[in-house]
Amino acid sequence: MREFVIVVSSSSSSISTPPNPSHHHHHHRHFRSSSKFSPSNLPSRSSAVRSDLRHFADFAGDAKLRDLSVVVESLAVSGVDASRLRSALRAELASAEKGISAVLRDGKVRSFARLLGKLDELGFPPVEIFDGWALELIRRECRRILRCEQVEELVELFEVLSGYGFSIKELVKPSDVIKICVEKRNPKMAIRYACTLPHAHIIFCDAVYEFGKKGDLVSALIAHEASKKNSTSTNMYLYRTIIDVCGRCHDYQKSRYIYEDLLNEKVTPNVYVFNSLMNVNAHDFSYTLNVYKDMQNLGVQADMASYNILLKACCLAGRVDLAQDIYKEVQHLESTGLLKLDVFTYSTIVKVLADAKLWQMALKVKEDMLSAGVNPNTVTWSSLISACANAGIVDKAVQLFEEMLLAGCKPNTQCCNILLHACVEACQYDRAFRLFEFLKRNRVQETSEEDGRGDRDSNQSAGVTSISQSSTLCGLNFARELPFTPTTTTYNILMKACGSDYYHAKALIEEMEAVGLSPNQITWSILIDICGDLGNVEGALQILKTMRATGIEPDVVAYTTVIKVCVESKDLKQAFELFAEMKRYQIQPNLVTYNTLLRARNRYGSLQEVKQCLAVYQDMRRAGYNSNDYYLKQLIEEWCEGVIQGNNQNREESSSFNKTDKKRPQSLLLEKVAEHLEKHIAETLTVDVQGLKKVEARIVVLAVLRMVKENYTMGYLVKDDMLIIIGACKVDAVPDEQELEVKDAITKLLKDELGLEVLSTGLKIEPNRQVDSDSLGSSDFSGEMKYSTRRPVVIQRLKVTKESLQHWLQRKISLLRNHYTT
Template identity: 55%
Template sequence: METLAGYGFAIKDIVDPVDILKLFVEKSDPDMALRYASIFPHSQLLFCSIIEEFGKKRDMASAMRAYETSKEKSGGFNMFACRSIIDVCGLCGDFLKSRSVFQELLDQKITPNVYVFNSLMNVNSHDLSYTLHVYKDMQNLGVPMDVTSYNVLLKACCNAQRVDLAQDIYKEIKHMASKGDLQLDVITYSTMIKVFADAKMLQMALNIKEDMLLADVSPNMITWSSLISACANAGLSDRAIQMFEEMLMAGCEPNAQCCNILLDACVKSCQYDRAFRFFYSWKTNGIQILNATNGVAKVVPFKPTVATFNILMKACGTDYYRAKAVMEDMKAMGLSPNHISWSILVDICGTSQNTKGAMEAFRSMRGVGVKLDVVAYTTAIKACVENKKLKMAFSLFEEMKRYRLQPNLVTYNTLLRARRRYGSLLEVQQCLSIYQEMRKAGYSANDYYLKELLEEWCEGVIRNDQDRALTGIPKKHKIFYSKKHHGLLLEKVADYLQKDVGDNHAIDIRGLTKVEARIVVLSVLWKIRDNYRTARKIVQEDMIIMAGAGKEMMGSANHELEVQLAIVKVLQDELGLEVIAGHGSGGGNRVPGLDDVNNSDGVEKIQLLNDYRHVVRRPQELGVLKVSRKSLCNWLQKREGT
């Protein structure tokens, strides 16, 4: 071909060049594809075809090579090639590369056309802030927007769940349409309907449908699917069915995804039998729709997908055998159950208290070649937790980390809620370790439940009956934790419980409330007692508690002194330990037994605080309490009866 072209022969009619290029793309040979395309006079268009074909194969490197070659051959930037490579960046999930391609144009003082801008915004529609930045660039460079530009903006708003911004943009383009400057299309209306559907704003979605009909724009399958989804999200399964029937009457042919939305609406409203009736009716008789051309009804065959059967498995409730039969039906139709199918089966077993079946289903996934993911592991962990197989649940958690699967928020919360009560130090350390790992992974947890369990566990130190399961704690110790202090208490407790406190008992309770400080101190005493009970580890050092009096905190100059008094009360009055104020060479002074400062007010509270101040010999030791090693040893021996 090169030789013929060199002699001036017309080679364009010998063979379709696109067919030859596809062969080179299939062989992953970008050099030969580029060499072949260079023979033809319309090589620039062929370069775009090469870029697009490699993009379909998700071969970003070869596509970029074709793009760079197109720049070399043309001696500059080709807008068709720029748009093609940006679209390929979207196909390959490399949105940062699309931004660098765009920035290169701007650096060369080249103004991209509207099609390049639209492709760039579409590839980055998951990032609303960047999409809006590109939109402002269009305005600054004087590039007029078309309806596609606005549709992509609405899509970005939908992805970001910014209903307010989408409404503002829709209002603007409706005004432009009223002046004849713009003509809205079916994508515009369908996107707005989806915005409201996702936000569970059914009436607003229906209003967009009315706007659409008034503008003489016919809804397509995507429009109807969004409307059905809006009804389903609002919990109105009957309205969703009505909308589906309207679609059929309008002559619009539904796809499997649209049918799945309707089935899912039935399942979410617990109309399981209805979902099965729809499925078997469609499977047996097909779907009857009105032919828009001649008004005669026609039957469209229904082709279920894996997602269809997954929805039906959910409709089985806790009936494991029926769910298993649905999975077999899926296989009979030539479809392979995916990780979601197996996860649903595991969940059904767990809900029906069939832990053995859940584990068998979970292990079967790897046997049939299904890759275990975080959803599968989390579902299996949930099944174990529901059936009180906590050791197995934590074992699965460690296993998924060995396979380098990052736990998600649901995984962490499932494990943190596994404990109804703490029985041992190891269990507490286990849960706190998971909590810290969760925080480091960037997840924000509602830690009230964990704090409540921790508080209950710590109160076990002062209970006489050590063998009975821990129950509730006195109401006077119950508090509602403010979000301001979320994490501080748990982080401090985790730090003390996970390090060896056998030789160093310095406890920092600064910044904590009275109840939180109580929990930290009791948790350390728990570990000291546990070490003594299990390993006969003798206390080697005094316990030093730093409360940091002298600063004004939480609106009260006496807050830290009140915290210290509360700690003195639990250590001295409830546990019988000897507490000394200050830890200098003079040894400090023993703090007399005091009533809880919460039971005092006015003059009595002031007198208690002043009395405490006078006990301390040095002002710099006002925020320090000490429990001697001897006192701790006597307490341990007395508690353990040795």
């Protein structure tokens, strides 16, 4: 076995490096030099040095790189001329593609780092050795690692190379590395990578922005905080970027915290940071206005973008007055030469006025715009058309559409849809369809290959079809090519123009599908509404099935529309079944759904119907909607008063409720009624009217009696006395005036109007005694009334005896039978 011996000038040392047998077998190579050499015979030894270096470069593996480091160190201390050794290293490492590539491909970055470290330690800067082809090798390996998305290995290699002076930004595109970090949601790698670059502050901003585009606010904030720690000064562009990202991720509160942190650090934001903050929070007009005031107080001069954002906030808040004030202010600033109004300013103020249906003011802004030499764009014209459309002035809207085309501004599909919608809202259905045909005929199309040359020459430009001749439809006395492409919204608008023509609407859906559009939930809801106009309940129900068959899950609008169709067709059973189906599919009803069901009946005929509607009412309140209890209360009252027949006095008394208590919320009353009607006929009947006024208490008692009567007809007998809890007062205390009124009213109702036997009873509760269910007569009130006072408390109750109730029920049933027999 051979040895490679290196003799140092001052002393000798030998490094025994036995070649690997397997390497010898496969490559038929070994160390070519086993003789001793000294500086005196360098010229003859330079080729041997290159040969030894090439031997290590060609072999792949972590161990060989370590051995190569040892060889380089030995050659360096042996007295070999440094320039010649550097040349040999540069020449041989440039061809070390196989070994270095294998090491990097195996992820052994640390081994490569040790080699660079040894070179640097011995006075051979790696950035000087790895140039030319060697540098290209490293660049190629970095790109390979990037393609494999091995971001951690790549960043580790960048950190090593950066430490030895390599220009990292020349190895790969920084945006490609940030993209991989964002896709892997790895902000730590993005931070480490940014720190290897001289322009780290820009890379940090790019990382924050890219994380924000993906909706990853957490990672964006991590990168933001890291940038702050690695920066010696405040990077305003970074703050502007993170605030914009907060808006993109809909975390408006976080943007405010970032702004407050800036102020707490005694840093004054620049105008761009203020603009971003106001833009992100434009939906909150008061906050946006406060930020603008802060901006003024801190001496930051607002620019045109600042005023445009304020106008946007006014538009969102519907603050026409303030929008007009801001508009006048910027006009004044323009007159003094401080600002120049742009098309966005004019478009926004027009939008504000359009939403407020102030079409004349909107047109005045257009005149100001033209006088200032600013040409309206598509948004401006669309807002002007919308202003007239909202005011119902269709002719003026069409005229503006014509002016828009004559001015050379091509309307987009949204603008055309606004005009179509204006025609439909004004019930000018024929005009809407004529306009639609006009738009389709005059839109830009591609010329077919078979067209003659003469036809092509007649066009204004090659590749555009011939445009229809001048049209007088809808007042459009010219022909223009229009970039109009019908959308699903376009067809939905036209379907509303079909009125009750189901087949015309169905044909529009077929045309929509023929041009590659798919009907959406709104499309089907409009078709359901048309079925409702025809009273076609079966057709409406079939459309729900068709929606699911086409892969579109019906939403709350579709269900509510079908429920409305059923209600209008008096098919209330089907309406409530659909409501139950919504709940099964976990589709949350909206306010329209609840109101449609609660107003489905103009009277109640049975206990089941009352329970059904009260269940809807309670579900509505649990969902957080404020209901109009007055209408439902009237129906409940009418149903309850049905216990008493032919008595005008009680109707007059109950009608007094409408005059005196109409404005009072009836939720307590309806909840009491619902609470009692939810129970079945119990062993003991207990009615709690505490907290109710006399008319309300009357309704609750009558509701329970009606329930008792209907249950009696179904074979449920009364098994105990009926107890009515009026209230509680301390012994020797003066009873509450309202409780006395309730007690007198209920007693009068039961005795005089219904002929029942009523007893006034009081239950004395001793101090520190807990009321049990037997003493009150119902388990529902046990545990709720606890008294810890030192004076006894008396529970005021009325009792209707079981016998009296049975006699009353027998009389009612007899009268009912006599009524039907006669």
